[in-house]
Amino acid sequence: MDGTLADTVELILCSYRHTMEVHLGQVLPDERWLSAIGTPLVSQLRGFARDEEEVKAMLETFTVFQRELHDDMVRPFPGAGALLSKLRTRGAHLAVITSKRGVVARRTLEVCGLWNSVDLLIAVEDVDRGKPDPESVEQALSVLGLTDFRREVLFVGDSPFDLQAGRAAGTLTAAVSWGPFERQTLEAEHPDYFLETFEDLLRL
Structure with a gap:
């Protein structure tokens, strides 16, 4: 998030x-x-x-x-709301997995106008082991009924810890270019995709 x-x-x-x-x-x-x-x-x-x-x-x-x-x-990255709306139109299940507390994460999503576009929020208090451990990703897969379809799930993140968690859970992973980490740091985690814009995600 x-x-x-x-x-x-x-x-x-x-x-x-x-x-x-x-x-x-x-x-x-x-x-x-x-x-x-x-x-x-x-x-x-x-x-x-x-x-x-x-x-x-x-x-x-x-x-x-x-x-x-x-x-x-706090503000959304330009195009975030439109992206989630388009993904929902396509029938995608959308989960947010965060190292923040749930009340703070929900407020962030509300302020950004994104809360109603999300199916599931997994916060730090919902798991025993936070990222890069895959527990939070595994929990999201279970709740959404996607455990047997993990190779059809894309975990998108801005940090190496996101990519490590997604890979350990067996999902596809995508790194974004607009977060705080250098591209070479993210590429070292060998994501399946590297997104320069939100539109790149829609083209996958």
Whole structure:
């Protein structure tokens, strides 16, 4: 969702910078956060916190700050809504799998005008193991009745963790060019497709 359908990277980075300044007294390079973007927030914070108590405190700071700015900073990538509408017209089942909490993910989709186009949302609290583990993808396949048709399913993502999860679950994978990761980082995961635009997906 983030970096694929919704342009949220600047909001995420603002929240990260604020959290690091509050708890560590300094603003660290954005690259340290971006390298793991797409994995669960708690896992990312553990890479900066000194103990679990600090993880909890950082999580609270990050969450409160992000909530205050969310609706003003989040926007869909141009063409995202039209893409989902066209896919639904074709009879596609559409699931969003995210490392965000469900309430935040739903709000992002609502603000972007995409919520009513989605059949299923799998959030971080719905699984025991987040991406790159395939559990969330497996759960989506099961709920949608597609477990036996996984090679007809395309998992689209902007991070290597998305591509790893999709591949491990046995689906086809597609990387998008408009997320925060460099093309060479995504190509190293050998996606089945590389999308330069939303229209590329409709041509598959």
